[in-house]
Structure formats: C-alpha cells, structure tokens
Amino acid sequence: MTVLEISDLYVRFGEILAVRGISLTIERGQTHCLVGESGCGKSVTALATMGLLARGGVRTATRLQFQGADIAALDETAMSRLRGDKMAMIFQEPMTSLNPAYTVGSQMAEVLRRHRRLSRRAALGRAAELLARVGITAPGLRLGQFPHQLSGGLRQRVMIAMALLCDPELLIADEPTTALDVTVQAQILRLLQELQRELGLALLLITHDLGIVARMAHRVSVMYAGEIVESGPVADVFLRPTHPYTRGLLDCIPVPGKVAPGAPLGSIPGVVPRIRAGFAGCGFRDRCAQAVTDCAMGTPLQQASADHAYLCRLPREWTRDVA
Amino acid sequence: MKARRLVTWLGAAIVGGIALIAIFAPLLAPHDPFAQNLNARTVVPYWMDGGTTDHLFGTDQLGRDYLSRLIFGARISMLIGIMTVLTSGLIGITLGVLGGFFGGWVDDAVMFAITCRLAIPLILVALTVVALVGSSFTVVIFTLGLLLWERFAVVARTTTMQVRTLDYIAAAQAAGASRWHVLWREVLPNILTPLIVVATLEMALAILLEAALSFLGLGVPPPFPSWGLMIAEGKDYMFFSPWVIMVPGIALFILVLGINLFGDGLRDMLGVARAQ
Numbered sequence: 306m307t308v309l310e311i312s313d314l315y316v317r318f319g320e321i322l323a324v325r326g327i328s329l330t331i332e333r334g335q336t337h338c339l340v341g342e343s344g345c346g347k348s349v350t351a352l353a354t355m356g357l358l359a360r361g362g363v364r365t366a367t368r369l370q371f372q373g374a375d376i377a378a379l380d381e382t383a384m385s386r387l388r389g390d391k392m393a394m395i396f397q398e399p400m401t402s403l404n405p406a407y408t409v410g411s412q413m414a415e416v417l418r419r420h421r422r423l424s425r426r427a428a429l430g431r432a433a434e435l436l437a438r439v440g441i442t443a444p445g446l447r448l449g450q451f452p453h454q455l456s457g458g459l460r461q462r463v464m465i466a467m468a469l470l471c472d473p474e475l476l477i478a479d480e481p482t483t484a485l486d487v488t489v490q491a492q493i494l495r496l497l498q499e500l501q502r503e504l505g506l507a508l509l510l511i512t513h514d515l516g517i518v519a520r521m522a523h524r525v526s527v528m529y530a531g532e533i534v535e536s537g538p539v540a541d542v543f544l545r546p547t548h549p550y551t552r553g554l555l556d557c558i559p560v561p562g563k564v565a566p567g568a569p570l571g572s573i574p575g576v577v578p579r580i581r582a583g584f585a586g587c588g589f590r591d592r593c594a595q596a597v598t599d600c601a602m603g604t605p606l607q608q609a610s611a612d613h614a615y616l617c618r619l620p621r622e623w624t625r626d627v628a
Numbered sequence: 629m630k631a632r633r634l635v636t637w638l639g640a641a642i643v644g645g646i647a648l649i650a651i652f653a654p655l656l657a658p659h660d661p662f663a664q665n666l667n668a669r670t671v672v673p674y675w676m677d678g679g680t681t682d683h684l685f686g687t688d689q690l691g692r693d694y695l696s697r698l699i700f701g702a703r704i705s706m707l708i709g710i711m712t713v714l715t716s717g718l719i720g721i722t723l724g725v726l727g728g729f730f731g732g733w734v735d736d737a738v739m740f741a742i743t744c745r746l747a748i749p750l751i752l753v754a755l756t757v758v759a760l761v762g763s764s765f766t767v768v769i770f771t772l773g774l775l776l777w778e779r780f781a782v783v784a785r786t787t788t789m790q791v792r793t794l795d796y797i798a799a800a801q802a803a804g805a806s807r808w809h810v811l812w813r814e815v816l817p818n819i820l821t822p823l824i825v826v827a828t829l830e831m832a833l834a835i836l837l838e839a840a841l842s843f844l845g846l847g848v849p850p851p852f853p854s855w856g857l858m859i860a861e862g863k864d865y866m867f868f869s870p871w872v873i874m875v876p877g878i879a880l881f882i883l884v885l886g887i888n889l890f891g892d893g894l895r896d897m898l899g900v901a902r903a904q
Contacts, residue, residue, distance in 0.1 A: 357801050360731055381807075389803030396802075402795040406817035415813075416803045467803065 306333045308475050308507035309354065312368035316346070316353045316531075318361050322580045323349045325531040325588075331475070336501060336508040338518040338539070340554075341528035344577045347511045350528075351477045354509075355394055356384040372474060390420040393468035397480040399460035403452035409436075410448030413467050420471050435466040439496055458489035465496065469504070476501075477509045482517070494521060515558055519543060527551045530577050530588030537613030547607075547615040547623075549593045587617070595619060636893025642886025650702040657696035658684075661853050665691035673871050685875050688858070689865050694872070697853035698879055704854045705835045705883060708769060712834035713827045715773025720780025721816075721823060727781070728788030729811060738785065745778045751840065758846040768847050772834050783826050787819035821898045828891030832884045839880055855880045 309331045316324040324346045331337045339347045353364045356376070369377040371392060376384070388394075396402045404412055413432035417423045423431065429448060436444035439462045452460060461481060468476055478497065482490040498521060501508050510521055518525050518539060525543075526536040527550065535548040546552045556571040564570065575592040586601040587593070593600070599618060608614055609621045649656060665687070673686035673694070685694035727738030757771045791797065792815065800814045839856030841847030848854040850861070855876040862872030 352798075355802055357798060385801070385804045385806055387804070388801065389805075394799075394802040396795045396799055398795045402799045404796045404800070404814055404818070406814075415805075419804055419809075464799070 310370040314366040317363050320581050327533045331507040334505045335523045338522035338525045339511045345528045346531040390471045392475040393473040394477040395464050395481045416470050439466045475507045479511045535615040541613045547609045548617050549595050550589050639886045639889025650706045653699045657699045659693035659696040661696040661700040701853040701855045708838040709831040709835045711769045712772040713831045716777040720777030721784045724781035724784025725788050728785040742778050763849050791818050825895040832887040
C-alpha cells in the first residue's frame with residue numbers, strides 16, 4: 306500500500322528554487338532514503354511534505370497524497386490534525402528538539418491529549434509504555450525529568466517515542482543520528498529498523514551518510530541542487546551508480562585498506578549551486594568531469610534498469626566503462 | 629560571587645519587607661495617616677532634640693503622623709509598581725512575541741509601534757494625560773502602563789526570534805500543535821526569565837515616575853500619602869523641617885535600590901544558570 310506519493314514537488318523561497326520537481330513514493334513497511342549534501346533540499350522536502358515550510362516558502366506539486374488522500378489542499382487546521390498523529394517527524398538535533406521548560410512526561414502527554422483526547426493519567430501511561438518500547442529503562446523516572454537531565458541518545462529515543470505515540474503511518478526522520486556519537490547512532494538505527502518492521506511504518510530517512518543508507522534503505526533517492534538525480538533500489542544504485550554525482554559521492558567514502566595513507570581523500574570540487582528561477586540544464590554540470598556544452602540545455606530522465614532511474618545525458622553503459 | 633549573592637538577597641529582603649509593610653499597613657501604622665492635628669504640626673522626629681516616641685518620624689505641616697503616612701505610602705508605591713508592570717508587560721510581551729514569531733509585516737508594525745513609543749517624551753505625555761483626564765490612582769497606572777511597555781516588547785521580540793528557530797518549536801508543530809499552543813506553551817515559558825528581569829527594572833522606573841508625577845502635583849491626588857506627594861508637600865518646609873522631605877526621599881531611594889539590586893542579581897543568577 307502506498308503511504309506517501311509525491312509528484313513534481315517544487316518549493317521556492319522568493320527567487321531561490323530549493324526543490325525542483327521531485328517525485329517519490331513510499332510504500333508501507335519501506336524505508337526510503339533521501340541522500341545528498343547539505344543544502345541540496347532534503348530537509349526542505351521533508352518540511353514541505355509536513356506542511357511546515359518556513360516563512361516565505363511556497364510549495365507546489367501536481368500530486369501530494371498521503372494514504373491515498375490529497376494533502377496539498379488541506380488547510381492548516383486539518384494538517385495539524387494529521388501531524389503528530391498519522392504522520393510524524395523526528396529532527397536532527399535531539400539537544401534542542403525537546404522544550405526545556407517541560408518535563409518529558411508532560412510533553413509526551415500533550416501530544417496524546419491533543420490527538421486522542423486521553424486523560425492525563427492515561428496519556429502518561431501510554432507515554433511510559435512507549436519509552437519502554439524504545440529501550441528506555443525506568444520510564445516512570447524519565448517521565449518526570451527535564452530534557453537537560455537526559456543524554457543525547459536518550460533524548461533522541463524520547464523523540465522517537467514521542468513520534469510513535471499515535472501509531473503513525475509515516476515517519477520522517479531528518480538526520481536522526483547526525484548529532485549522536487557512533488555507538489549511540491548504531492543503537493538508534495537498530496531501534497528504528499526494529500520499530501519499522503514491527504509497526505509496518507513507512508520511513509522517509511534523510512541523511513548525508515551513505516553508510517546509513519546502505520544499512521537502512523530499501524530504496525534510495527540521491528538529491529542534488531533540489532532535484533532527485535538518481536533513484537532506485539539501494540543495492541542497484543550502490544553497485545551501479547549511473548549519475549556522475551552518485552559516483553562521486555561513493556568515491557568520497559574512504560575504505561580502510563583501499564585508500565593509501567597519505568593519499569588525498571576523494572572529493573567533488575565545488576559546492577552545491579543556488580538555483581534561481583529560470584535556471585536550465587543540469588545543476589551538476591559545473592562540478593562534473595563528464596560535462597559537455599549540451600548539459601546546459603536540459604537533462605533527460607533515463608532508466609538504468611526497470612526500477613532505477615537517473616537524470617543525465619550519459620548512456621547507462623558509461624559507468625561500467627569508467628569502473 | 630558570594631558577595632553578589634548577598635546583595636541580591638539584600639535587594640529581595642528590602643522589596644519583600646516593604647511589600648509586607650504595604651500589606652499590613654493598617655496594623656503597623658501607629659496613627660491614622662489622614663488625621664490632622666494642627667496643634668502638633670512639624671513635630672521633630674524621635675532622633676532630634678525634642679522628639680517623642682509617639683511620632684517616631686515626626687509629623688508634617690498639618691500634624692499628620694509621618695511614620696503612618698510613610699507606611700501607607702508604601703502601598704501606593706508598590707501598587708503602582710506592580711499594576712504598571714502588569715499592564716505594560718501585557719502590552720509589551722504580546723506585541724513583542726507576535727512580532728518576533730510571525731515576522732514580516734506583523735514585525736514591521738510592532739517595530740513601528742516601538743519606534744513611535746520611543747519618540748514620545750514620557751513625562752510630557754503623562755502630564756498631558758493627567759492634566760486632561762484629571763489625576764487619580766487608576767489614571768496614573770494606565771498612563772504609565774501604556775507608556776512603559778517598549779522594553780518588554782524589545783526583549784520579548786528578540787528572545788522570541790531566537791527561540792522560534794529552535795527545533796522544539798518545529799517539533800511541536802510537527803506533533804500537530806496549533807499556533808496558539810506554540811506561542812503560549814512553547815515560546816512564552818522559554819522567554820520568561822529575561823522578561824522577569826525587565827519587569828523588576830520597569831517596576832523601579834514606574835515607582836520613580838509616579839513619585840515624579842505626584843511631586844509635580846499630577847500623580848496621586850492629596851490627601852493620599854504618596855511618597856512623591858509627601859516630598860512635594862514638604863518642600864516648602866524643608867529648611868526648618870528637613871525630615872519632611874528626607875524621610876520619604878530615603879524611603880523611595882531604598883525601595884528603588886532594593887528592586888534594582890534584586891533585578892540585577894536575578895539577571896546574573898539566571899544568566900549563570902543558563903550558561904551552565
């Protein structure tokens with residue numbers, strides 16, 4: 306069952322186009338990873354889906370469906386009824402994602418009282434249940450604590466528990482482990498994976514870490530300058546990266562044993578350009594080794610295989626020649 | 629550090645003590661503050677030659693017991709201070725939070741209002757209003773309340789701007805919180821500490837302004853024992869009976885000093901707590 310379907314999503318902030326016509330679908334029980342450099346439009350895509358764009362952000366899409374219902378046309382009240390209920394989101398910074406003025410318990414209970422009209426006692430019971438579910442020992446104690454009394458890993462677990470309070474269908478996780486250290490990161494990812502399997506969540510995972518993608522994703526979409534430049538099943542994309550940008554990203558990962566000490570690490574020269582209205586052609590052409598003058602004209606969407614698409618003029622065979 | 633803490637507590641003790649005096653004024657005052665006794669005009673206070681324990685601080689030019697008037701005057705000062713801060717805080721914080729949170733034209737409007745307010749000469753407007761409407765306790769409170777909100781607005785606006793970009797605001801919205809809920813429950817509690825400090829400073833300012841207005845004859849009307857009014861009424865006698873302006877003057881000085889010490893100490897304490 307398709308939980309989220311986005312076609313041709315555009316987001317603009319004044320002159321700047323942050324997202325340029327991306328399309329993606331997420332099925333129930335599936336993890337879809339959105340990967341790319343900072344500033345490529347990953348987070349904006351997530352916020353646009355939730356209807357939480359910052360001031361001045363304008364969203365247009367030919368289709369924005371959640372569980373088969375159009376959410377593009379919903380007003381703020383109807384959207385806020387969905388948010389935190391059927392679609393939930395986790396943010397990057399567990400340190401600042403909880404309100405320092407309230408205890409964990411009252412913040413969690415608040416969500417349930419809003420969406421489920423539970424009594425305070427019942428809400429706290431359900432909150433404790435979920436804290437236990439995300440692996441927090443002594444949930445009763447944690448409910449009475451303030452965020453500053455918890456470690457980063459604990460706070461992120463609280464955030465996850467909070468997102469799951471109302472049994473969401475879709476969970477959007479915006480770099481949920483970036484701010485955590487590696488061991489905690491692994492625990493949180495394992496937790497997300499377990500929860501997804503058990504609850505049949507559709508998970509939209511935003512990250513810049515290809516290691517996380519390899520480990521978590523069923524499908525991956527590589528974003529660059531507001532566009533999805535390559536998208537497909539994760540094994541396919543990683544084994545046969547067809548877009549020059551995806552190849553570049555994968556080449557940037559240092560592999561112990563393969564990278565000689567002292568040799569420079571891989572990098573893609575340049576930075577993500579800001580795309581203004583009226584921009585034409587491939588957004589990556591200034592940084593691309595394969596760029597030709599035609600790249601300024603436009604880029605075709607091609608199929609590397611039945612389920613694996615990429616946005617480039619190069620034929621799908623080129624990648625094997627280089628590799 | 630320790631000395632600073634001591635000074636803060638001293639400030640708190642002064643404010644608390646004067647508040648208690650104000651609350652229990654009828655029990656504490658030895659005489660009726662309004663009762664005149666023309667046979668006992670400008671009786672010298674206890675510590676001067678010829679002073680009696682009956683009138684510890686002497687009497688004024690109409691023979692009213694000065695200590696009793698001072699005690700009842702504390703009520704007026706505290707009440708003016710608190711009510712003004714409540715009124716101006718309500719206006720200033722509302723405007724500041726709205727401007728800081730919504731930005732855009734709302735913020736422009738709030739900034740314009742703040743600029744306009746800053747362009748208004750305080751005393752002059754207060755004088756005009758009181759002269760037009762007549763002086764009464766309520767008029768003074770509302771005039772000061774409507775004039776002293778700009779610092780609340782400025783502080784509320786900037787702190788709201790800082791808070792609104794934090795993730796927990798977005799997280800609350802992502803959890804389905806309404807705009808009202810976000811403003812009331814997420815933003816407000818987190819900007820409250822600097823606002824409390826502003827409130828103490830504004831309170832001191834309001835008390836001084838009330839004294840100034842009363843001194844000019846446009847504040848609390850006689851025969852109410854406002855400290856500013858006591859100084860005004862006593863100024864003709866200051867050469868022969870200097871205590872009639874010294875006593876309320878020192879009382880005013882101590883109260884304002886206490887509030888400021890407390891406010892400064894509060895700011896340092898909360899600032900330190902935040903840095904940790």
